[in-house]
Amino acid sequence: MDRYTEVRSFALVAEHGSFAAAALIEGVTPVIMGRRLDALEKRLGVKLMHRSTRGLKLTDLGEQFLEGAMALLKEFDKIESSITADRNTVRGHLVVSAPAAFGRKHVAPHGPAFQKRFPELKISFNLTDSVVDLVRDGYDMALRIGTVTDPNYVAVNLYPNRRVLCATPDYLERNGAPQTLEELSQHNCLAFNLMGGQQRGWTFLRDGKPIAIRVSGNLDCNDGELLFDWVKQGLGIGWRSTWEIQAELKRRELVTLLDEYAIPAYDIQAIYPQQRFLPAKVRFFIDYLKEVYNQPGYWDGSR
Template identity: 70%
Template sequence: MDRYTEVRSYVLVATRGSFAAAALVEGVTPVIMGRRLSALEDRLGVKLIHRSTRGLTLTDSGESYLENAKAVLQSFEDLDASISENENSVRGHLVISAPAGFGRHHVAPHAPEFQARFPDLQLSFNLTDSVVDLVQEGYDMSIRIGEVLDPNYVAIKLYANKRVVCGAPSYFERHGRPLQLEDLAGHNCLSFNLQGGQHRGWTFQRDGKPVAIKVGGNLYCNDGELLFDWAKRGLGLSWRSWWEIQSAVQNGTLITVLDDFALPSYDIQAVYPQQHYLPAKVRFFIAFLKEVYNRPGYWLQG
């Protein structure tokens, strides 16, 4: 077994927290991942990870080795990236994180078309609304919606987006339309629960400054698609991304309100860690998604 495979496997096990999770990334069994770790520990003559029924715990040596191992693997990635400048050389494994709903409809479905262009490249998607640590959890990149504040990451805008309040015509016929942000207090607002975020309220811009408005209603959940469906059924108002509701607004299923207060620059972005060389697989996937999202009428198909 080569040393690179041993080191990479160790980093995956250490960052993912289990042999099973690391094995999914590598496309092997947990038993094989365990053998790789044992081979590495035998070669080094030190214990890197304590195994118990409660899980895995890094030893002091394991903690120290992990940081150096990450640096070594990054050097290999940079070396490969420095010569991977054409489509014919793009190969390997691209690991991507994306929001659950957006990724289900607008990221993962495009994998076959991308792989047709780059048949030697494997794609792996983790669709979750949790914000993942790309470096610690071993992702090459993520798709995020909204502002990215971490200075250790690079964010590339894929498509302009904003967040707006919307509701069905039937809802407005019964309850009228809010004209000011404070009017939301008198409306049934369909919101994420604590598990889904938005606990600080809905965010708008007034007089050039962001303002958070607390809202309330009789339906909450942690699934954006369900909130979207409830809004279309006339059950209340929802605070949705423009990418999601464009077609519904065009066909009259939904109407937007309070547009003058809409939060701008809530863009769809590709995010990756700061690095000396950007791997070609990441660069080409970003360019591909830009192409897809800017195709005429793309967002009106849903």
């Protein structure tokens, strides 16, 4: 008799309070369940459970062993779940965090189609520009824009992205195009003001080294979508991600500026906490988003 069967049988008897109930779940007779417990106690050399006509009662060592047994069985179930190839087994509750504007356009809208593939799965989205703590706040995964440096997280690149300066042709016709980073001080820069973004300035790459340029303008906001709308209205220069502006660039409604100074590594990433076995619900959703994002024409709206 294998050890797993013995441990599982012991845990079932302890959980349900009788050999008959546990035997019904296992599809065997109560006598067989009793033999399994006998074999486990003999191998361990200790008494795990007192049995009498009045019922079952765990010994002190039995209580201790049950705690470890439940953790072991749970870990075993996670191992099986992590390597299963059957997509129909994806179930449970997937909790996802994403930046507000990006999540609204490119994460949450794909939830219904993904959930349709896995009817037993429930999905919750939290869209916020605040950086959440996945473990403390109970998230299975998050979407992030830019390099993730936290060693407690695993990052998976979903699609390449950069941060670039952009403006409308009308704005540039009225104000001219900056030729150097220093000339940005002469322009109306529409900055993100959450967590001191405007005070820290915009970060570029010059001669292979990051450089922060202080910018100013007559409008700032903590909402990226509103800032993007102002840029499209020709009110100033914006610092946007390439995922956000592909359609406008294709229609020539926006023009990029000072591209040679853009930070190259600002990719769209999925992150999740470091763990021995990745839940199937997380793995499959990451694969699904990667599949969607890499469809030709997805980002410029031409597909």
